[in-house]
Amino acid sequence: MRQITFQRAQTVDEAIKTGSGPETAFLAGGTSLVDLMKLEVLRPAHLVDLSRLELSRIEVTEEGARIGALATNTDVAEHPEIQRRFPALSQALLSGASPQLRNAATVGGNLLQRTRCAYYRDLATACNKRQPGSGCSAIDGWTRMHAILGTSPHCIAAHPSDMCVALAALDATVHLRGPAGERELPIGELHLLPEDHPEREFALRPGELITSVFVPATPLAQHSRYLKVRDRASYAFALVSCASGLQVEGKVLRAARIALGGVGTKPWRAIEAEQALLGRPPDRSAFRRAADLALRGAKTRPDNEFKVELAKRTVVRALSLAAEGQS
Numbered sequence: 001m002r003q004i005t006f007q008r009a010q011t012v013d014e015a016i017k018t019g020s021g022p023e024t025a026f027l028a029g030g031t032s033l034v035d036l037m038k039l040e041v042l043r044p045a046h047l048v049d050l051s052r053l054e055l056s057r058i059e060v061t062e063e064g065a066r067i068g069a070l071a072t073n074t075d076v077a078e079h080p081e082i083q084r085r086f087p088a089l090s091q092a093l094l095s096g097a098s099p100q101l102r103n104a105a106t107v108g109g110n111l112l113q114r115t116r117c118a119y120y121r122d123l124a125t126a127c128n129k130r131q132p133g134s135g136c137s138a139i140d141g142w143t144r145m146h147a148i149l150g151t152s153p154h155c156i157a158a159h160p161s162d163m164c165v166a167l168a169a170l171d172a173t174v175h176l177r178g179p180a181g182e183r184e185l186p187i188g189e190l191h192l193l194p195e196d197h198p199e200r201e202f203a204l205r206p207g208e209l210i211t212s213v214f215v216p217a218t219p220l221a222q223h224s225r226y227l228k229v230r231d232r233a234s235y236a237f238a239l240v241s242c243a244s245g246l247q248v249e250g251k252v253l254r255a256a257r258i259a260l261g262g263v264g265t266k267p268w269r270a271i272e273a274e275q276a277l278l279g280r281p282p283d284r285s286a287f288r289r290a291a292d293l294a295l296r297g298a299k300t301r302p303d304n305e306f307k308v309e310l311a312k313r314t315v316v317r318a319l320s321l322a323a324e325g326q327s
Contacts, residue, residue, distance in 0.1 A: 008049040012177060012209065019048045020179050020207030026050055028070060029104040031097070032113050039121055041130060042114075055108075055211055060085065064216040069108030069209075073163070074099070076107060086215055088224035088243045092166035095228045098235050108210040110163045111174065111190065112202060116237055117146065117157035128154045129198040136198075143303040145237065148311075150265035151299055155198035158262060159191065160237055165261035166226050168269050169243035172215045178208035187213075191266035220245035220255045225321040228261070229314055238262030240311045242318035246282060248326040253277045253286070258294055258319070263311050270294035273315070282323040284316065291315035 009015035019026055025044035027033060028051065036042040055070040060081040067076055076082055077093035097105060119125040119137040126135035138146055138156050147158040164187070172187040185203060192200050204210075215221070224245035230236040241261035247254045256277040260268040273294040280286040291312035298308050 002043065004044065005046045006049065007046070008052055010052060012053055012055070012211065015048055015050055015053065016178055016207050016209055018046070019209065021046060024048060026108075026209060028106040028109045029072070030109075031101050031105045032109060036114060036121070040123060041121055050108075050209075058082070060217075062217065064214055067107055067213045067215070069111075069211050069213070070106050073097070073102040073105045073107070073110060077102065084222075085217055086166075086170060086221050086224065088166045088169060088221075088226040088245065089163070089215065091226035092162040092228075092241075092243060095226065095241075096162040107163070107213055110161055111167075111210055111213070112204075113159075113161045113164075114201070115157040116160045118142075120157055129157060129194070129201070132197070132199045139301075143301040145239070145262075146301070146304055147265045148263050148298040148300050148304055148307050149260070149268050149295075150193050152194045152196065152198070152265075154196060155194035155265065156301070157194070157198070157265060159264055159266050161267065162226070162228065162238065162241060162261060164191070164267040165241055165259045166224070166243040167213065167215065168267040169245055169257040169259035170215050170221050170224065171218075171257070172213050174210055175212045175214065176204065176208045177211050178205055180205065182211075184214075187267070188269055194265050218245075218247070218255070220247040220257055220322075223247065223322050223326055224257070225318055227314055227318040227321065229310060240307055240314045242311070242314045244315070244318040244322040246277075246319065246322040246326065248282055248323065251281055253280055253282055256290075256319075258290065258315060260294065260311060260315070263295075263298070263307055270315075272296075277319075282319070282326065284320070287316045287319040288312070290319065 023045035125137040228241040245257040258270040273290040
């Protein structure tokens, strides 16, 4: 049996100091990390428990929402002001996992959630993300759940989070604290594309800890929606999902946000599609054109070709939902 050490941090500074060591992992809700440790996909020698840290506060002001990294998915999803002013975020969280897991899972853990690729989780297969240079069994394997955007010859694993897709559409910023001090990182820069190094998943520096997330309050955030298409009505990962936000003035679109899940190797922001909507009326023709642009450049395999058309239809529906009730 492989032994590990366990330490319960009492302060953020203590957590950072301890977490800066080699083979160390931060433990929050444990809903993902513990599973991967049981499978021996992740094998940290030291665990730093963060559960006693004061990082669970949710504060909503006129400027936006500051959400502590240890706030549970349930607390965020059911917060009245989050539901009212950032509906896509609440909807995304409620569409993920089960109530029991949402009660334990944290915002910080969700941000750093690892892929659900079956080959990554199976030690008998080759996986460049798990063991760099070993190859990718998914490339010639069963790929129905795999990515079609942001892939590389070394990895086609899809990013699993619902929450991160909503945060990408809402222009969230991640607040970090580490040995070198504090810094903020746009959500779009937190997750890395696989390219030649799929084992590098996050833009975190050694010992850095996520302390909070800030979501700016904008007119489009209040008119945001999250739509998820999956094999089952609950407790299933997305085949395709879309977070959308629109701001309509004078019957034309003044601002738009589109982010996709289930199809990208990271939460996929469709910036070109957003720009194509500006100045257009919020109608199906404009939404369909945006959807075509969002999926341009998709690289499919036989098992996941269906995701292209499914994603386009999901984008159109999500944008239509966001446009409802706007003048």
